[in-house]
Amino acid sequence: MTLLLNHTDTVKALDKTAETALIRLVYVSSLTLHSRLKASIFDEVEAHACDYNEQQGITGTLCYGNSHFLQCLEGEKAKVLALQQRIFADNRHKNIKILLLETIDQRIFSDWRMRLLFLERWLWSPATKQQAMQLSPFLPFAPHGWSSQRTEQFLQVIKDFQTPPHIKAAGITYNAMGN
Structure with missing residues (x-):
């Protein structure tokens, strides 16, 4: 696959794909400093x-760790590309890079509208550590250098997660900032 850096490149790569075809788009980005300070x-x-993707029939996952986002979007080409354009214009993140773009016959995340997974070991609860240990080969989380194959391996690991790997202690859920 040719390296895709922006929305225009993605549109060109899918030029001959029907608007209603199912596609999978996986991109990575880094959270801006200003956004990291916003709890x-x-x-x-x-x-x-969750709201937008349910309305548009888009499924997938959003993962965060080590100041990086990795998002997998699955849905009809036209709807995913419209969302991609909005996401890529969002100034809360930077260094956006597409890792995987493909047409698909079926979704990996058909039962998730959008799920947020924190990939920081210190956030894992005892109940989810066993499940989360499958992530060890992908940590520390630095997806900007991943190949399409490594990205697909990661998606296969997380698709079966039943419980998000994060801490809930004394009724408090900690986010990736420790808040």
Whole structure:
């Protein structure tokens, strides 16, 4: 696959694909310093993604760790590309790079509208450590250098997660900032 750096490249790569075809788009980005200082960013992103993606029939996952996002979007080409354009214009993150773009016959995340996974070991609860240990080969989380094959391996590991790997202690859930 040719390296795709922006929305225009993605549109060109899918030029001969039907608008209603199912596609999978996986990109990575880095959280800006300003966004890292905003404790509510993850709640805002998750709430917005769940609502919007449900309306548009888009499924996938959003992973965060080590100041990096990795998001997998699955859905009809036209709807995923419209969302990609909005995401790539969002100034809460930078260094955006597409890792995987492909047409698909079926979704990996068909039962998830959008799920947020924190990939910081210190956030893992005892109940989810066994499940989360499968992530060890992908940690520390630095997806900007991943190949398409490594990205697909990662998606296969997380697709079966039943419980998000994060800490809930004394009724408090800690986010990736420790808040």
